[in-house]
Amino acid sequence: MASAAVDLLIGKVGLILESGVSQLEGVGDELQHLMRELLAMKSFLEDAERSGALGEVEETWMGTVRDVSIDVQDIIDDFTYHRNMEKCWGPYTRAFHQTIFFPMNLWKRHRIATKLHKIIIKAIKAIPERNQLRGVDRSQGGRDCDHGQINIYGESSLFFKDDELVGIKDAKEKLVGWLLSGEPQRIVISVVGMGGSGKTSLVADTFNSQTAKFDCYAWITVSKTYNIECLLRVLIKELFASAMERVPQDLSRMSQIQMVELLANYLQPKRYVIVFDDVWDTNLWRQINGALPDGTHGSRVMLTTRREDIASFSFGFGCHIHHVQPLKENEAWVLFSKKAFTGLPDNCCPPEFEHIARDLVGKCKGLPLGIAALGALMSTKRLASEWTNFYTTFNWELTNNPMLEVVKRILMLSYNDLPYRLEHCFLYMCIFPEDYVIECDRLVRLWMAEGFVEKVRWAKPEELAESYIAELTCRCMVQVVKREPYGRAKALKMHDLLLELALSISEVEKFCTVYNEQKKNEDKRTPYRLSVQAKYGKQAHRDMSRVRTFFIFAPNMTDSSSVEKLPSDFKLLKVMDLRHVPITKLPDQLVKFYNMKYLNLKGMQVKELPRDIGNLHHLETLDIRHSKIRMLPAGVVKLQNLRHLLMYHCNFQDLFRSYYFFDGTKVPQGICKLESLQVCDAIELEGTLVKQLRQFTQLTRMSITNVRESDEEDLCKTLESMKLIEHFFVHTSNEDEVLRLDALPSAPPLLKALGLIGKLEKVPLWFHSLFSLTQLRLHWSRSTKDFLPYIQTLPNLSILRLNNAYLGNQLVFHSGFPKLSELYIMELPKLNAIIIERGAMPTLQRLVITECMELKQLPNGIDHLTCLQSLSLVTVPHELVERIRNEGSLDRSKVMHISDISYHYKTELGWSGERLRSSLQWVVQPSNTPVSILSRDGLPILPEWKEWNEDPLRILFVIIPKNSPITSVHRISYGQFSSGTVYI
Numbered sequence: 001m002a003s004a005a006v007d008l009l010i011g012k013v014g015l016i017l018e019s020g021v022s023q024l025e026g027v028g029d030e031l032q033h034l035m036r037e038l039l040a041m042k043s044f045l046e047d048a049e050r051s052g053a054l055g056e057v058e059e060t061w062m063g064t065v066r067d068v069s070i071d072v073q074d075i076i077d078d079f080t081y082h083r084n085m086e087k088c089w090g091p092y093t094r095a096f097h098q099t100i101f102f103p104m105n106l107w108k109r110h111r112i113a114t115k116l117h118k119i120i121i122k123a124i125k126a127i128p129e130r131n132q133l134r135g136v137d138r139s140q141g142g143r144d145c146d147h148g149q150i151n152i153y154g155e156s157s158l159f160f161k162d163d164e165l166v167g168i169k170d171a172k173e174k175l176v177g178w179l180l181s182g183e184p185q186r187i188v189i190s191v192v193g194m195g196g197s198g199k200t201s202l203v204a205d206t207f208n209s210q211t212a213k214f215d216c217y218a219w220i221t222v223s224k225t226y227n228i229e230c231l232l233r234v235l236i237k238e239l240f241a242s243a244m245e246r247v248p249q250d251l252s253r254m255s256q257i258q259m260v261e262l263l264a265n266y267l268q269p270k271r272y273v274i275v276f277d278d279v280w281d282t283n284l285w286r287q288i289n290g291a292l293p294d295g296t297h298g299s300r301v302m303l304t305t306r307r308e309d310i311a312s313f314s315f316g317f318g319c320h321i322h323h324v325q326p327l328k329e330n331e332a333w334v335l336f337s338k339k340a341f342t343g344l345p346d347n348c349c350p351p352e353f354e355h356i357a358r359d360l361v362g363k364c365k366g367l368p369l370g371i372a373a374l375g376a377l378m379s380t381k382r383l384a385s386e387w388t389n390f391y392t393t394f395n396w397e398l399t400n401n402p403m404l405e406v407v408k409r410i411l412m413l414s415y416n417d418l419p420y421r422l423e424h425c426f427l428y429m430c431i432f433p434e435d436y437v438i439e440c441d442r443l444v445r446l447w448m449a450e451g452f453v454e455k456v457r458w459a460k461p462e463e464l465a466e467s468y469i470a471e472l473t474c475r476c477m478v479q480v481v482k483r484e485p486y487g488r489a490k491a492l493k494m495h496d497l498l499l500e501l502a503l504s505i506s507e508v509e510k511f512c513t514v515y516n517e518q519k520k521n522e523d524k525r526t527p528y529r530l531s532v533q534a535k536y537g538k539q540a541h542r543d544m545s546r547v548r549t550f551f552i553f554a555p556n557m558t559d560s561s562s563v564e565k566l567p568s569d570f571k572l573l574k575v576m577d578l579r580h581v582p583i584t585k586l587p588d589q590l591v592k593f594y595n596m597k598y599l600n601l602k603g604m605q606v607k608e609l610p611r612d613i614g615n616l617h618h619l620e621t622l623d624i625r626h627s628k629i630r631m632l633p634a635g636v637v638k639l640q641n642l643r644h645l646l647m648y649h650c651n652f653q654d655l656f657r658s659y660y661f662f663d664g665t666k667v668p669q670g671i672c673k674l675e676s677l678q679v680c681d682a683i684e685l686e687g688t689l690v691k692q693l694r695q696f697t698q699l700t701r702m703s704i705t706n707v708r709e710s711d712e713e714d715l716c717k718t719l720e721s722m723k724l725i726e727h728f729f730v731h732t733s734n735e736d737e738v739l740r741l742d743a744l745p746s747a748p749p750l751l752k753a754l755g756l757i758g759k760l761e762k763v764p765l766w767f768h769s770l771f772s773l774t775q776l777r778l779h780w781s782r783s784t785k786d787f788l789p790y791i792q793t794l795p796n797l798s799i800l801r802l803n804n805a806y807l808g809n810q811l812v813f814h815s816g817f818p819k820l821s822e823l824y825i826m827e828l829p830k831l832n833a834i835i836i837e838r839g840a841m842p843t844l845q846r847l848v849i850t851e852c853m854e855l856k857q858l859p860n861g862i863d864h865l866t867c868l869q870s871l872s873l874v875t876v877p878h879e880l881v882e883r884i885r886n887e888g889s890l891d892r893s894k895v896m897h898i899s900d901i902s903y904h905y906k907t908e909l910g911w912s913g914e915r916l917r918s919s920l921q922w923v924v925q926p927s928n929t930p931v932s933i934l935s936r937d938g939l940p941i942l943p944e945w946k947e948w949n950e951d952p953l954r955i956l957f958v959i960i961p962k963n964s965p966i967t968s969v970h971r972i973s974y975g976q977f978s979s980g981t982v983y984i
Contacts, residue, residue: 010039014035070528073548074546078572080594081572084595165201165205166368167327167328168198168202171202171324172205172206175189175191175203176206176209178300179300180210182298184295184296184297185296185316185318186299186300187299187318187320188300188316189300189302189319189321190310190311191203192306192321192323192476193323193325194306194477194495195369195411195413195476196367196368196369196411198324198327198368199324201368202324203277203304204275207219207275207302214272214300215270215272216240216242216243216267217238217242217273218235218238218239218272219238219274220234220275220276222276222277222280223278228287231288232259235291236248236262236263239272239274259291260290263292264291264292267299268293269295270299271299272299273299273300273302274301275301275302275303276301276302276304277304278304278305279303279305279310280306281310282310282313285315289315306414306475306476307474308474326366327368327371331366332361332364333361335372335375336357336360336371336374336375339375339376340374340375341379342379353384353387356384357387360374360391362496363497365496367495369406373406374407377401377403378390395500395503398500407497408501408504411497411498412501415477415501418477421454421468422468422471422472424450425452426477426478426502427509427511427512428447428452429494429499429502430499430503430506430512430514431529433516433533434496434499436553437492438491438493440469440492442600443492444465445598445620445621445643446577446598447465447468448465448621449574449598449620449621453465453468460678462678469489470489473489473492478492478493478494479493479495480492485775485796485798485819485822486796511529512528512529512530512531513527513529515531515532515534516533526544526547528547528549529550530547530549531553532550532551543569544569544570545569545570547570547572548574548575549573550567550570550573550577552577566578566586568589570589571593572593574618576596576600578604579603579623580603580604582604582605583605584606586601586609588610592615594615594616596618597620597621597641598619598621599616599622600621602623602646603625604627605627606624606628606629609636610633611634613636613639614633614635614636614639615635616639619641619642620641620676621642623647624646624647624665625648625649625681626650627649630649630665630666631665632665633668636667636671637669637671637674639674640674640675642674642676642677643676644677645681646679646681647664647683648681648703649662649664650663659734659757661757661780662703662729662731663682663684664705665682665684666684666686667684672692672693672695673695676698677696679701680703681702681703681729682703682729683702683703683704683705685706685707685708690707690715691714694714696722697721697722699724700724700725700726700727701726701728703728704729704730706731707733708733708737709737709740712740712741713743715741716741717743719741720744720745720748723748723749726750726752727752727753728751728755729754729756730756731758735759735780738760739756739757739758741766747769749772752773753773754775754776754777755779756777756778757777757780758779758780758781759781760778760781760787762785763783768790770791770794771794771795772796773796773797774796774798775798775799775800775801776791776800778803778805779804780805782804782805783806786806787805788812788813788814789814791817792815793816794817795818797817797819797820798821799820800822802824802826803826803827804829805828807830809831809832809833810831811833811834813834813840813841814837815837816840817841817844819843821843821844821846822844822845822846824850825848825849825852826850826851826852827850828855829852831855832855834855835861836859836860836861836862836864837864838864840861842867844867844868845868847865847868848874849871850872851875853877854877855876855880856879857883857891858891862894863895863897866897868898869898872901872904873902873916875906881916884901885916898917899917900917901916901917902916
């Protein structure tokens with residue numbers, strides 16, 4: 001963590017050396033000297049961090065480095081700003097300034113150089129003599145293997161008692177099954193999850209209950225800084241002790257090779273079980289594998305880790321992986337109550353605390369370590385005001401309260417293990433509000449604009465940024481909410497406790513300022529990155545001159561009065577994200593934000609971009625999706641660094657029933673000169689533009705609208721030239737225009753997603769060559785010919801969406817679709833039968849049928865879809881629903897293998913729905929308030945509180961206090977609990 005700040009400063013000094021500002025006033029030599037000192041200091045700090053010997057001197061120096069880093073960045077950005085401003089001048093203006101304002105320009109450059117000179121001197125003076133730093137004898141801090149196990153701060157410090165373990169029954173049964181299975185070979189069992197998720201407690205409980213069934217056993221805590229020789233000695237001692245045998249006397253003098261041979265010979269005839277807790281890299285396995293013989297006695301090795309890549313490592317013939325899941329809501333509440341209300345009858349929460357207590361438990365998002373530590377802390381608080389104050393200062397408490405130190409320490413282990421390039425990527429997540437779903441594409445573009453992505457000659461920055469996301473996911477630092485069919489993460493969330501950790505680190509590092517309801521008036525410093533998450537006015541921050549990143553999150557901002565006025569004095573701004581902010585006018589000064597790299601206006605009411613948008617020479621991302629902008633100004637063609645141009649406008653009001661799926665944006669002539677462009681969604685074709693598009697050979701994603709039948713030849717030549725295209729959507733000018741694509745000889749080799757919106761008289765011949773395709777959308781194709789045989793053999797097709805795509809009476813899935821996981825059949829007007837033969841769609845998990853009004857029975861053969869988990873019926877005939885509604889219904893037996901079945905329909909009051917079948921378990925917690933549970937008819941269902949797991953069918957369960965009018969009950973959504981109500 002400490003060396004990361006030095007890395008950052010090294011990168012910034014390197015930028016100055018590259019930019020040419022170092023040549024001003026002779027500061028180049030001093031910069032080179034500073035660079036050499038920083039590189040030496042970086043090596044020293046890395047050694048200190050690895051040995052755990054980072055002292056007070058180094059920590060103080062790091063604070064200075066952070067300040068210097070910010071000052072250096074100011075110099076770079078100020079210099080870049082003035083240089084970019086000069087690029088915007090015309091030839092006459094440039095000549096005028098060079099003559100009339102020459103003294104002033106010279107003065108500006110001199111001022112920049114003077115500032116840089118002072119910063120360099122400050123930085124060099126802040127670096128202590130290396131000999132003085134190295135004067136500390138760090139060897140004295142070495143480990144002594146004879147005094148217990150390696151000293152670490154990991155999850156091993158937390159073991160629950162048996163009566164405190166909650167929610168592990170099923171997981172423990174799985175692990176025990178793997179431990180005691182009849183497989184004779186050695187099996188490696190990996191348990192993976194984020195820090196504090198209960199991996200160690202689960203494995204410890206399993207291990208302790210099963211050791212008697214093995215000849216010998218050992219529990220080894222590894223940690224990040226393990227010493228292999230020390231670890232081997234501890235392992236030998238534990239194994240010999242478990243078998244009640246004497247440890248070899250010369251163990252302390254054995255080399256690593258000798259200890260490996262000793263273990264291999266000792267374990268060969270035995271059935272052993274060994275746990276390696278808290279594994280951080282795969283080198284451990286390479287070093288110790290030879291000591292753990294395979295054999296035929298049913299030996300087992302278990303390990304816990306926070307990293308997916310370690311859990312999925314190839315350990316040999318037999319491997320199992322268990323992903324630890326967060327506690328369910330009721331389980332989390334039970335664990336918290338056991339800790340927080342131990343002195344009360346039945347661990348029952350006092351009514352005056354319950355609301356805030358449940359909010360606190362919700363903060364932990366099912367993380368056992370956080371719940372247990374939080375419960376123990378709250379057990380000392382007796383007043384409601386104490387609970388409320390604690391909740392409002394939760395971020396400070398997590399960082400500073402000694403009773404929560406174990407939570408922070410364990411989460412910090414994961415952060416400290418991050419490579420430098422990922423530390424800032426992780427901290428960047430604290431810009432987003434709690435529980436915010438972050439699109440991965442958006443995050444990639446933001447990281448690029450911030451300069452977090454390394455420059456590697458052989459890779460695109462987008463690819464590198466995606467690898468950063470994959471690594472954060474692998475390390476359980478972020479949670480994947482949704483994945484693409486081919487496995488890539490599509491959307492992420494951050495665990496609340498990790499978010500609080502990121503916020504606390506961000507405050508120390510001066511990384512980001514969050515302006516929300518709790519922190520409206522706390523931080524008066526000029527922010528560097530500013531995230532506005534509350535009603536924003538002039539009083540928030542007066543000085544915006546140093547702001548580089550500006551976000552406004554507007555979920556509750558329904559009108560422009562919520563944002564009084566966007567500030568205009570940013571000057572050095574690089575990132576502006578105004579997604580869904582309800583304003584109609586951009587600041588006039590926007591075109592003078594010369595350092596801007598990212599501009600997000602998605603969902604805004606703005607109707608046009610500034611005419612001089614071309615002044616933003618560094619702009620990499622321009623996002624105007626779902627805004628009112630329908631035409632780009634001519635200046636856009638000057639944005640030679642533009643990589644992502646996003647401008648489609650979906651018809652959300654009637655997305656599927658209307659032909660017009662999305663609208664495009666008119667672009668100026670010369671748009672194809674943007675050679676850096678990677679993504680272009682969505683261009684509205686005009687004139688000869690379709691011919692010019694074939695110059696876009698570098699595109700990976702593109703969509704076009706207003707396509708006509710006469711465009712076939714040019715459109716196909718364009719698509720043929722795009723060898724790198726992965727996503728391609730095409731939309732005809734109107735519903736009667738025929739979409740012709742037969743002139744294309746074969747499909748682009750890398751195409752993953754294809755959308756055809758328009759009438760198809762015949763299936764293109766190249767459909768059979770879509771070998772990489774994972775998603776296919778056919779919208780208003782209205783084909784009279786069965787097209788399923790043309791796509792059923794596609795090897796990677798995972799998602800198929802058919803919307804008014806077929807005019808036949810039957811859809812017959814004879815065979816094929818080997819990887820199809822989601823199928824959407826929408827608005828097929830004549831469809832009266834779906835037939836699924838055995839063997840077709842063997843991996844289908846989700847089936848959605850929408851507005852097929854002639855379909856009055858379930859698909860014939862739906863019982864063959866053994867992997868089907870979800871069936872959604874939306875505005876379908878009543879007869880179809882009645883055939884599966886009740887236990888005795890005609891087709892009920894055919895859908896018993898489907899865990900979730902829902903039915904949605906539209907009424908005069910809006911959309912309504914019900915669960916026809918649900919696998920969810922509904923648990924009602926005890927309460928001091930007398931209650932009764934009533935059916936829709938007002939008749940009692942359950943006389944007392946208890947847990948049940950039933951198919952709710954049409955019943956609306958309502959929980960209300962006795963003698964209260966039923967009109968006081970408030971409905972909520974499926975399966976949630978609030979205000980004494982459960983609506984299933």
